[in-house]
Amino acid sequence: MARYRGSVCRLCRREGEKLFLKGDRCYKDKCAFVKHPYPPGEQGEYKGKISEYGLQLREKQKARRIYGILERQFRKYFEEADRRKGVTGEILLQILESRLDNTVYRMGLARSRAEARHLVRHGHYLVNGRKVDIPSYLTRAGDEIEVKEKSKGKEVFKQIRESLEQQGTVDWLDVDEEELKGKVIRVPAREEIDAPIAEHFIVELYSK
Numbered sequence: 001m002a003r004y005r006g007s008v009c010r011l012c013r014r015e016g017e018k019l020f021l022k023g024d025r026c027y028k029d030k031c032a033f034v035k036h037p038y039p040p041g042e043q044g045e046y047k048g049k050i051s052e053y054g055l056q057l058r059e060k061q062k063a064r065r066i067y068g069i070l071e072r073q074f075r076k077y078f079e080e081a082d083r084r085k086g087v088t089g090e091i092l093l094q095i096l097e098s099r100l101d102n103t104v105y106r107m108g109l110a111r112s113r114a115e116a117r118h119l120v121r122h123g124h125y126l127v128n129g130r131k132v133d134i135p136s137y138l139t140r141a142g143d144e145i146e147v148k149e150k151s152k153g154k155e156v157f158k159q160i161r162e163s164l165e166q167q168g169t170v171d172w173l174d175v176d177e178e179e180l181k182g183k184v185i186r187v188p189a190r191e192e193i194d195a196p197i198a199e200h201f202i203v204e205l206y207s208k
Contacts, residue, residue, distance in 0.1 A: 059197060141184055
């Protein structure tokens with residue numbers, strides 16, 4: 001499957017804020033955004049006036065980059081959110097938050113969404129006792145997610161366990177840090193989703 005293979009630090013610089021795409025490194029002074037807090041390129045430090053369309057596009061691109069999703073799949077999520085009853089923008093974010101790779105990351109069972117996606121693809125997690133290796137799998141309230149017993153002894157999960165306290169978890173998930181498992185309690189409310197996204201711009205963009 002196609003995916004972005006360039007420098008993720010360039011993505012943060014392009015959006016003008018930290019998107020926390022590299023896990024632990026984003027919390028340190030080595031972070032490229034800390035050293036170069038302006039867009040990449042020769043004209044990176046130039047700040048011109050941005051149009052309404054530009055604002056809408058930037059919010060969509062930011063959301064895609066935060067959750068690591070390509071355009072076609074992102075549009076499908078929007079169409080699904082638009083079909084459901086409720087506020088389209090909020091439902092869109094709830095769908096994105098419900099992805100298995102994001103849920104694993106929010107539980108602290110991976111240090112970044114990219115790492116979560118990689119580990120999910122390699123079959124290191126169980127959902128309700130069954131191996132699920134599809135990062136886009138949408139979790140639901142009541143789902144129990146855990147690291148496979150055989151995987152817990154791997155060095156990567158030893159490091160993840162050590163970083164659990166730094167990352168923290170969210171209220172819509174119940175996490176057992178010692179056992180490296182957790183449960184989805186409910187769908188997150190909008191105020192519980194801390195991704196720096198103005199979703200109404202995305203709705204405006206796709207509604208044209």
